[in-house]
Amino acid sequence: xxxxxxxxxxxxxxxxxxxxxxxxxxxxxxxxxxxxxxxxxxxxxxxxxxxxxxxxxxxxxxxxxxxxxxxxxxxxxxxxxxxxxxxxxxxxxxxxxxxxxxxxxxxxxxxxxxxxxx
Amino acid sequence: xxxxxxxxxxxxxxxxxxxxxxxxxxxxxxxxxxxxxxxxxxxxxxxxxxxxxxxxxxxxxxxxxxxxxxxxxxxxxxxxxxxxxxxxxxxxxxxxxxxxxxxx
Numbered sequence: 001x002x003x004x005x006x007x008x009x010x011x012x013x014x015x016x017x018x019x020x021x022x023x024x025x026x027x028x029x030x031x032x033x034x035x036x037x038x039x040x041x042x043x044x045x046x047x048x049x050x051x052x053x054x055x056x057x058x059x060x061x062x063x064x065x066x067x068x069x070x071x072x073x074x075x076x077x078x079x080x081x082x083x084x085x086x087x088x089x090x091x092x093x094x095x096x097x098x099x100x101x102x103x104x105x106x107x108x109x110x111x112x113x114x115x116x117x118x
Numbered sequence: 119x120x121x122x123x124x125x126x127x128x129x130x131x132x133x134x135x136x137x138x139x140x141x142x143x144x145x146x147x148x149x150x151x152x153x154x155x156x157x158x159x160x161x162x163x164x165x166x167x168x169x170x171x172x173x174x175x176x177x178x179x180x181x182x183x184x185x186x187x188x189x190x191x192x193x194x195x196x197x198x199x200x201x202x203x204x205x206x207x208x209x210x211x212x213x214x215x216x217x218x219x220x221x222x
Binding site: 027 | 130131133135144221
């Protein structure tokens with residue numbers, strides 16, 4: 001259950017537009033548009049996010065379409081279905097998760113190795 | 119059923135629609151369409167038209183409200199906009215500017 005310090009989008013609620021802020025956000029419903037948080041985003045199983053997402057930490061358990069950028073870490077858990085470009089310093093994809101798209105981490109490549117294109 | 123909560127430091131610019139009770143502690147701009155109760159809590163800022171079954175305003179609201187059952191303006195509330203509801207309560211201390219339509 002959501003406390004006062006959490007922002008919670010219930011399973012029968014849809015938000016179209018921009019959601020931004022500094023509080024943790026838990027999505028069991030649907031968000032379309034843009035999400036920009038300086039905190040933790042959790043997309044629960046059953047939740048859907050079709051948006052450009054920026055957050056400090058992102059935990060994905062539901063359906064996500066769109067680029068997701070996390071400043072600290074990003075975790076695609078087993079129940080998640082994700083399509084888009086993921087960018088974060090550390091990314092975890094659990095066994096069972098479905099993901100289609102591109103992953104970008106800031107990695108120092110060894111000398112002589114040039115970044116490929118996909 | 120759990121409430122949807124828009125936290126105090128959250129800004130939503132767009133449309134919120136749903137069948138659950140909605141509690142707004144932060145900022146909402148745009149439009150709110152709810153099948154259930156909508157509560158604009160003290161400290162919240164809403165610049166949106168609101169449709170709901172019951173609408174309770176304790177914060178600042180700029181926009182038109184259509185409540186299918188009841189609209190309540192709490193003592194600390196500030197509302198600018200038109201109110202349409204069969205039952206309307208304006209508490210002592212509430213600030214309100216707009217038209218009232220009770221469908222009489």
